[in-house]
Amino acid sequence: MSKCPSGERLGAYLDGELADPAAQAVADHLEACPTCAAELDALRELKQLTSDLAVPEVTDDEWVATWQAIAARVTPAAPARHTAGLWDTVRLWRLALVPAAAAALFALAIGVWGMYNVPPQAQAHEVVVESVETAAGFTSMYYHSTDADVTIITLVPADTQEAAQTDESTDPL
């Protein structure tokens, strides 16, 4: 029996994304492997469930407003000006000590867990974004899915709403 295909490959098979020879190889394997056949059934059931979900229609205005809200949340706010005395500083440090220690322990635990649980090839799948510079009036967002090996860098004008109102033709072409 051939080697079991990965979950990603089974998903691609289910979505009809595999070329003929690859799809045939998976089909042949599924006939001989009840474990993979069961996994494919589970994927099919999940796909059916998600396709049955009623997705509300989103208007263009709502879509534009969503982008604007996301852009507003990821844009760093200007640092607040505050003049603290020495005692304020000490008290702040004491207040910060407990959560900082908890965060350090948590990070250590995640690190140890990660060392033993990350598949070795997964680390080499990601595109590593080293730096992003964006002009004033724009915001950059970065999304990566290791599972699907998809990296998207989005460049959003901060005044999307305004631009949509002033420029009647929003067709990118």
Place this chain on the structure above:
Amino acid sequence: MVLAPCWLHALAVAGAPDVVIEAIVVSASGRGTDPQFDPKIPAKLRKQLRRAHLAYNRYVLVSTQRRPTTFNAQVSFPLPKSESLAVTAAKHAAAAYPLRVIYQVLDAKRRRIQKVAMLCRYGQMFLIHIPKGPNALIIGVATHKPAR
């Protein structure tokens, strides 16, 4: 920075390109959960767009461009509405990420609106998503080894 004359760059590239940079430009419009793809969109980009779940309803191919070039040389790809994309590929020492790719999105007045540096592998495609109101431009960029 001193730029070499373009004929010199062309000569160097004509000799032995180090890489081929590919940029596939697609326009996206509408909203929907079952997107329609222009059949001219290459399969590898179509697959990435499906998996990206960007919620657009229609994807249409605008252009497919491949430019052979040398390491550290900038190549420019025209985008709709006089915008452009400039891409530079350089060698990187890490085996897992043999390439450092830097791209810049320039507006119609040649002003830089985004510059991103990233490490990636040969053939690995990433997507640049530029919303334009409710629609968007999506550019799939990949750096390949030249065919020998």
